[in-house]
Amino acid sequence: MQIKKNAKEYDAIIVGSGAGGGMTARRLAENGLNIAIIEAGPFYDPTDKEMVTQLRWPWESPRRGASTTRPFGDFNAAFGGWDIPGEPYTTFPGTNFEWFRSRMLGGRTNHWGRISLRFGPDDFKHYDKDGLGANWPITYDEVKPWYTKVDKLIGVFGTNEGLPNDPDGFFLPPPKPRLHEMLVAKHAKNVGVPFVPSRLSIVTKKVNDERGLCFYCGQCSRSCMVKADFSASSALVIPAMKSSGTVDLYTDSMAREVITDATGRATGVSYVSKEDRREYTINGKVVVLAAGSCETARLLLNSRAPGQDNGLGNGSGVVGRYLHDSTGLNVSGFVPSLMDRQRYNEDGVGGLHVYAPWWLDNKKLDFPRGYHIEVWGGMGMPSYGFGGGILEMQRAVGERVGGYGPKMIEEMNRYYGAYVGMAMRGESVAMYDNYCEIDPSGQVDEWGIPILRFNYKWTDYEYKQAQHAQQTLRSIMNDMGAELISPEPGKDQEYGLLAPGAIIHEVGTARMGDDPKTSATDRWGKLHESPNVFISDAATFSSQADKNPTWTILALAWRQGDHIVEELKKMNI
Amino acid sequence: MDRRKTLKTILGGAVGTAFIGGSVACERTGDPVPASATEAENEGYGLRTAYEAEREAQLRSERFFSDYELETLVVLGNIIIPNVEESGFSEFCEFMAKDQPGVHATRLRGGLAWLNAESSRNYEGKSFNELTDDQRIAIVDSIAYPDPEANVQPPGVQFFNHARFMAMTCYYTSRQGIKDLGYVGNQPNVWDGPPQEVLDKYDLAYDPQWLPLYVDQEKRNEQVQWDENGNVIRG
Numbered sequence: 070m071q072i073k074k075n076a077k078e079y080d081a082i083i084v085g086s087g088a089g090g091g092m093t094a095r096r097l098a099e100n101g102l103n104i105a106i107i108e109a110g111p112f113y114d115p116t117d118k119e120m121v122t123q124l125r126w127p128w129e130s131p132r133r134g135a136s137t138t139r140p141f142g143d144f145n146a147a148f149g150g151w152d153i154p155g156e157p158y159t160t161f162p163g164t165n166f167e168w169f170r171s172r173m174l175g176g177r178t179n180h181w182g183r184i185s186l187r188f189g190p191d192d193f194k195h196y197d198k199d200g201l202g203a204n205w206p207i208t209y210d211e212v213k214p215w216y217t218k219v220d221k222l223i224g225v226f227g228t229n230e231g232l233p234n235d236p237d238g239f240f241l242p243p244p245k246p247r248l249h250e251m252l253v254a255k256h257a258k259n260v261g262v263p264f265v266p267s268r269l270s271i272v273t274k275k276v277n278d279e280r281g282l283c284f285y286c287g288q289c290s291r292s293c294m295v296k297a298d299f300s301a302s303s304a305l306v307i308p309a310m311k312s313s314g315t316v317d318l319y320t321d322s323m324a325r326e327v328i329t330d331a332t333g334r335a336t337g338v339s340y341v342s343k344e345d346r347r348e349y350t351i352n353g354k355v356v357v358l359a360a361g362s363c364e365t366a367r368l369l370l371n372s373r374a375p376g377q378d379n380g381l382g383n384g385s386g387v388v389g390r391y392l393h394d395s396t397g398l399n400v401s402g403f404v405p406s407l408m409d410r411q412r413y414n415e416d417g418v419g420g421l422h423v424y425a426p427w428w429l430d431n432k433k434l435d436f437p438r439g440y441h442i443e444v445w446g447g448m449g450m451p452s453y454g455f456g457g458g459i460l461e462m463q464r465a466v467g468e469r470v471g472g473y474g475p476k477m478i479e480e481m482n483r484y485y486g487a488y489v490g491m492a493m494r495g496e497s498v499a500m501y502d503n504y505c506e507i508d509p510s511g512q513v514d515e516w517g518i519p520i521l522r523f524n525y526k527w528t529d530y531e532y533k534q535a536q537h538a539q540q541t542l543r544s545i546m547n548d549m550g551a552e553l554i555s556p557e558p559g560k561d562q563e564y565g566l567l568a569p570g571a572i573i574h575e576v577g578t579a580r581m582g583d584d585p586k587t588s589a590t591d592r593w594g595k596l597h598e599s600p601n602v603f604i605s606d607a608a609t610f611s612s613q614a615d616k617n618p619t620w621t622i623l624a625l626a627w628r629q630g631d632h633i634v635e636e637l638k639k640m641n642i
Numbered sequence: 643m644d645r646r647k648t649l650k651t652i653l654g655g656a657v658g659t660a661f662i663g664g665s666v667a668c669e670r671t672g673d674p675v676p677a678s679a680t681e682a683e684n685e686g687y688g689l690r691t692a693y694e695a696e697r698e699a700q701l702r703s704e705r706f707f708s709d710y711e712l713e714t715l716v717v718l719g720n721i722i723i724p725n726v727e728e729s730g731f732s733e734f735c736e737f738m739a740k741d742q743p744g745v746h747a748t749r750l751r752g753g754l755a756w757l758n759a760e761s762s763r764n765y766e767g768k769s770f771n772e773l774t775d776d777q778r779i780a781i782v783d784s785i786a787y788p789d790p791e792a793n794v795q796p797p798g799v800q801f802f803n804h805a806r807f808m809a810m811t812c813y814y815t816s817r818q819g820i821k822d823l824g825y826v827g828n829q830p831n832v833w834d835g836p837p838q839e840v841l842d843k844y845d846l847a848y849d850p851q852w853l854p855l856y857v858d859q860e861k862r863n864e865q866v867q868w869d870e871n872g873n874v875i876r877g
Contacts, residue, residue, distance in 0.1 A: 111691065122688030124828060127815035128730070129687040131698070131737045134815065138694050148691045217872070228855050229872055239872040242857035245835030251846045266852055273857045274866045274874075282862055285833040291688075411840055416827035450828050451820060456810030460803070464790065471787035473722045473806065478822070481810070485823055 079105045079317070080637065082338050082353035084324045084368065087176030088622040089606035090359030091301030091309070092219075096630025098314035102637070105317045105351050106306065107324045107340050109360075110148055110172030113179065115292035115303050122146060123291040127452050134452035140169075142452055146292035146300075147171040147180035151570070155515030159508050159522045166392075166505070166523035167570035168363055174320065175302030176361065177573060178619070179292040182420050183299060184443070185225040185270040185620040187216045189234030192614035199437045201530075202391075202499040205611040206583045206592040209236065215624035223299045223623070224276035226418075227268030235426040235616075241274045243267065244285075246422045247415050249407065249446040249489050254423050256548040262442065262541060267424040270299035270620075279308060287449065289419025298419060299619075319351070323516045327356055327381050327602060329374040335602045341516040355601045355633055355642055359626070362608040363392070363505050366578035367521050369589075370507050374599065382596035388579050388589050389506050391499040392523075393613055395574040396440065396531050398565040400542040401490030402551030403465040404446075410486040415447050427615045436533035439615040440495025442542065448486040456481055458488065458554070465552035489551065493538035496615040498530045499577050503569070525569040535564035574618050576610035594629050601642045605629050701740045706747065712736065714754050714771055715805075721782055722809040729816030735808055750808075753801030757781070760798060832859050 080102035083090045090106065097104050114120060122144040127134045130143040137143070140150040149171040158168050171177040190209040196202055213236070219225075220239040229237035243266035246254065254264035271289060272280045281295025289298040296303045310316045321343035328337045328350060337352040358365045366389040372381035380388050427439030459477065462484045463470045472480075508522035539557050546553055558565040569575075582588025585597035594609045596602040605626040607618045614621075636642045690698070707715070712732045719731040739747045754770075761770045765777055773781070785798035786806075795803070813819040835856075841847060848856070855874075867875040 113689070117689075120689035125687050126817075126820075126828065128817060131702075131734075132741050133734065133811055135738070135742065137741050138691075138697065144688060148694075154693060220872075226857070228852060237872055239868050240874070241866055242855060242874055243852075244833050245848065245856045248836045248840060248844065248846070251836075251841075251848075252844065254849075255846065266855070274862045275864060276866055284830040286828060286830065288828075406844075411837065411843075412824035412826055413837055413840075414827040414829070414831045415833070415836065416831060417833045448825060448827075450825060451814040451823065453811055453815065455814040457807050459806075459810065460788065469787065470790050471802075473782065473786050475724065477806075478723060478813075481814070482823055485825075 077352070079103050079351065079353040081355040081357055081633065082107065082351055083357045083359060084338060085176065085359035085361060085364070085606065086174050086306050087301050087359065087361065087606065088178050088619050089626045090357065091175065091178070091305030092623050092626035093357050093359060093605045093630045094316065095305045095309040095312070096627055097633065098309040098312040098316050100634045101313045102634070103315040105319060105353065107319045107322050107338060108174055109323045110174065110321065112318070112320050113174040113302050114307060115146065115179065115300055116294050116296060121294050123288050123294050124286060127450070132453060136453070141180060141290060145180050145290050147177055148173045157512070157514060158520050159510070159512070161522060161524035164524045164526050165568045166525040167568050168521070168523065169570065169573045170361065170364065174306060174318070175292075175300045178299065178301040180290045181619065182617070183269040183271055183289050184420065184424070184617045185268055185299070186616035187236045187238060188212070188614045188616055188621050189236055191234045192612070192616070195438070195612050199431065201437055202612045203580065203582060203587070206581055212621070212624050212628065215628045216620065218627055219620060219623045222277070223270055223304055224272040224280060225268055225270045225620070226266075226273045228266045230265050232426060240268065241272065241276060244273055244418055244422050247417055247447050249404070250421065250423045250444055252404070252407070252549060253444045253489065253491065253545065257425060257545045259548050260544045262425050262545060263428055264423045264425045267421045269418060269420050271418045272297045273418070280304070283418055285416055285418060287416030287419050323518065324360060324368055325516070325518050326372040327358070327368060329372070329381065329599065331375055333374040333377060333599050335599055341518070343516070346516070354637070355603065357603045357605050357633070358608070359604070359606040361606055362575045362578045363521060365604055365606055365608045366505055367507070369579065371519055377598060382579070382589055382598045382602060384598050385586055385589055387587065390501050390504040391577040391580050392503050392505055392525060392575060393497045393499045393577050394569045395572040395613060396495040396497050396534060397493060397567045397572040398535055398538060399490055399492045400539065400546060400553065401488065402546045402553040403462050403484070404487050404489050404549055404551045405466055406550055407487035407489070408466070408483050410448065412448065416449070421445065434537065436530050436537065437498060438496035438530065438534065440493045440534060440538055441615050443492040443494060444489070445492070446486070446489035459484070461554055462488070489546075489549070491542045491545065493535070493542060494572060494615070494617070495534050495538065496613050498528065499580070499612050500528065502526075505578065527563065527566060527569065531566060532560070532564055535566040539564055574613065576607035576613050576618055579604050579608040580611045581609040582611060593632050594625065603629055603633065701737065704740055706739045707736050707751070710771070711751065711754050714757065714769070715750070717771055717778070718757070718805055719809050721778060722806055723813045726809050726813050729813050729818055731809060731812045734812045738808070749801065749804045753804060756797050756801055834859050
């Protein structure tokens with residue numbers, strides 16, 4: 070039942086149903102507004118038994134969980150990935166960007182790592198600290214109450230550590246660490262890296278009547294059937310649909326452009342239905358873009374208003390620019406002392422129970438921004454690829470490399486749970502020259518929509534940070550007695566730095582600022598050049614932090630949603 | 643998941659009615675998870691997109707390996723891991739050769755051809771399947787141990803590495819392999835740290851700074867309360 074041509078004028082049209090769109094939708098609907106959500110993928114409800122992949126076994130998949138069509142494996146709850154058939158993008162020669170898209174209700178929140186970190190006071194004013202990038206037009210203190218609301222609505226476990234740039238919050242009690250996490254924390258301390266309980270949006274203690282309690286299957290990436298993890302589908306959009314407002318959800322609908330009147334005011338959004346491949350328009354008083362930083366930029370760049378030939382709201386020319394993703398690299402190794410482990414269920418929550426927030430002062434270092442450290446390992450559920458590293462493990466413990474038969478199985482059983490890894494996730498510097506644009510070749514995707522071309526290069530800031538992280542992570546592993554799987558990558562291997570886009574924290578393509586000449590949106594995330602077009606995803610981020618962006622997306626979207634309600638009440642929009 | 647299902651999900655979305663079941667109803671019972679979560683599973687392996695479902699149906703309608711190739715895979719697989727065929731080894735190889743052809747198709751097919759040529763050269767024109775057990779083991783022993791010093795392994799070793807990878811994955815993602823491994827998760831649980839004897843063995847202890855802050859699993863069903871600074875009120 071696709072709603073075809075619709076004369077109705079919604080109070081608001083929201084494009085995208087992830088963290089930003091979901092939160093905006095919930096706030097507007099709870100305030101009684103009539104809204105439409107345009108979602109490029111299908112409906113998805115993690116609590117629907119027919120959809121659930123949680124608690125399934127690897128043998129139920131013919132590919133044993135391999136990542137053929139889903140980059141994080143067959144049971145992962147993200148439909149899509151870095152490559153989507155029929156939806157290409159290109160990169161400028163000599164540059165690199167990998168664009169992850171998840172076409173479904175809730176978007177990428179259905180599978181993400183649930184690491185939920187508030188940005189700190191310095192993160193909003195990093196230009197003041199090091200003269201790079203731009204300050205946000207708002208401060209931590211302005212956003213703080215909204216972070217607290219998000220903490221209390223959605224639930225995030227952690228501990229108040231009183232750290233200057235990793236703010237305390239209203240945390241649920243954290244779970245105890247796993248064995249390898251305690252080991253890593255101990256050896257990290259030996260080399261001067263403090264680990265603390267992690268901060269994940271997983272419900273460890275009753276937070277409200279909406280949400281279930283974690284039952285420690287370690288599978289948040291499959292999206293939780295009892296809603297013990299945060300997914301925008303189950304925690305925001307579906308509750309919005311039960312609230313006092315009216316929510317019309319247009320699924321399998323690919324937003325194409327924002328429609329404006331002669332004054333540049335948005336009147337609606339056009340989309341291509343994936344069912345019949347025809348274009349439709351719906352009308353609204355307010356348009357909120359939350360399609361994901363790059364998709365939101367694409368929408369703006371594909372939209373036109375009188376006098377705005379460069380894309381809607383792009384008089385500054387910054388739409389698509391200052392694109393930046395978190396830096397990332399991984400180091401892993403075999404820890405002989407963890408061989409022959411006693412078996413017990415250590416699935417835990419779907420992610421790390423400990424992490425190391427940035428602990429150093431960049432003034433004393435040769436790179437400007439920090440990183441945090443994540444850890445993984447343990448006796449997890451086997452999936453496709455299990456045992457593939459046996460030759461490396463044999464080498465690590467001095468066994469004859471190779472073989473077959475019962476002896477090999479016996480060895481593998483002894484090695485189980487002894488493989489440990491760490492991941493660095495850091496802040497890159499927002500650069501004008503890192504951007505996405507409409508591909509000048511004129512190529513369109515299968516929905517007829519002009520595609521993006523990316524132009525992104527890491528700079529020495531990121532390379533130096535990566536070099537530092539390699540040394541740090543390796544020193545922890547060495548202190549633990551680990552046999553590292555690969556030698557330290559040098560400059561020719563970019564110090565092991567993963568490609569931009571690989572960490573899926575891309576932000577900044579319509580950055581907020583007080584000056585319309587250098588920013589696309591104002592402090593509320595509203596386009597400077599249109600009275601009623603807002604952005605509630607991470608496109609508005611003036612800068613990233615050494616943190617995952619989701620909690621900040623949620624806080625800003627809540628703040629923005631309430632602002633839109635007020636402005637509508639005052640007839641300002 | 644098919645077109646019909648896609649339409650159903652669209653219908654559900656457009657109507658926008660209550661989709662939320664009573665999934666928190668059990669909270670006061672102290673169960674770690676609602677009974678509904680552990681009910682018998684549905685068909686398939688969780689929601690597939692229309693693209694995925696159509697792709698899989700297409701793959702299943704095709705046939706890659708010949709019967710003889712599959713028989714050879716069974717013989718070889720059972721040498722690599724005894725009875726691995728009971729874990730679905732040849733079926734898994736057949737599916738993966740179509741699902742990820744660039745990774746598996748030519749490696750496996752070419753490797754099997756190499757194996758038969760090697761058998762033929764050494765044993766009077768016989769194929770691998772036609773060899774005695776001892777003859778098969780002799781060939782396997784010649785390719786099962788990569789030279790750690792070599793940069794490039796010979797074709798037979800490369801093939802065996804790949805076949806070993808397939809057998810290991812297949813076995814350890816099967817019921818039998820998971821039991822053998824001793825993985826005891828993938829079920830509702832109440833995590834409360836590693837067993838004490840494990841901590842003792844590794845001479846590890848919880849940091850006293852955090853020990854009082856960890857979740858009290860006896861009280862997880864009780865509504866969280868905070869003081870004005872965000873500290874959980876205990877008790």
